[in-house]
Amino acid sequence: MEPVIVLDEELGAPLHWNPAWGDFSAVEWTLTGAGAATILAARLLSPSSSHATGGWGPDEDVREDLRLPTETGRRVSREISDITLTVSVGYPILIDSLLVAGWYRGNKDIALKTSLINAEVIAITLAIQGITNVTVSRERPYGRECGDEKTGLENDCVGTNRYRSFFSGHTSTAFAMAAASCSHHINLSLYQDPTADAMSCVGGFVVAGLTGYLRISGDQHYLTDVLTGAGVGTFVGFFVPWLFHYRDDGSDDALTHGADDGVNLTVVPSGQGAAIIGTF
Structure with a gap:
């Protein structure tokens, strides 16, 4: 019988968390919880009865250029935007945090920390978005066609979702996760290769940008809804991890x-x- 050779294959290099970055603090737990409560409240509350309607600035021209011509096409665009949003949220948590940091690089603690930071970023972003769309109460682009039975929008025209256009939740969440994921890659070098980490950052923002485009082509949002969502999401996604963790390199301990x-x-x-x- 030939001997069986068992190879002890090493996985990625050990992943280390700078002690100066600290743990997920009580303040962050509070912010995340408050954000989640605000999101729920914003969904339960009806938008203001004083509605904002129509486009601002270049909105109408962009809508005319990017809006798909058929309702079937627009619905497909919305469904694809749900998929791209799922990728934007799922990839940093399932792949980067759990698979790469937790398993491949062998640090479950960092996997947990980055997952919690991602959740915090989402909670804060959607809390801001929820408060804003309830307050502004902007009608979605398709709203002007409500009442026309030929459009097939009967279900979309019923309820408060019609007045939650500003700003885009899909876009803000996708950009927030792209920025947060990029923060982790910059500071932790998750893929152990500058080019691979940079490509992950670029890929996250490309998917986020695609999500924003699909919300316009699906007639769910105006350009200003999408640009505002992208700006808010990107800011929160970079600022929150930096503020609570990555800004301190330990040199001032x-x-x-x-x-x-x-x-x-x-x-x-x-x-x-x-x-x-x-x-x-």
Whole structure:
């Protein structure tokens, strides 16, 4: 019988979290919970009875150019936008966090941290979006055709969803996740290759941009709805991970220098201001 050789194949290099970045804090748990509650409240509340209608600036021209000509085509566009949104949300969590960070790079703690940060970003983004669309109460582009039985929009014209156009939830969420995922790739080098990490960032924003286009071609949103959603989502997606974690590189943890050379200088407060204590 030939001997059986078992190869102990190594997976990716160990993934490390800079201690200066901290854990997912109580403040973040509170923000995430408050965001989730706000999202629910915004869905339960009806938009303002004073509705904003029609396009702003270039909206009408863009709608005329990008809106698909048939209702069937527009519905397909909306359904595809649901798929691209699912990819935008699912890929960073399932692939980047759970599969790459948790399994391939062997750090379940970082997988959990990045997943929680992603959830926080989504909660904050959709909370802002929910408050805004209830307050602005902008009619969706297709709303002007409600009442015409030939359009096949009877179900879309019933209920409050008709007045939740500004700004786009699909687009803001997709861009928020693209930005948050990019933040993780920049700081953690999840794929262990600058080009691969950069391509992941680019891919996330391409899918997010496609989502925005599909919302316009499906006659669900105006250009200004999509651009605002993209801006808000991108800002939250980059700012929140930076604010709570990635902005601190650990260089300011202590004002101590020269330890490796056997000289230790420490700045301490004194009665007249500050003093330097040296250990040689």
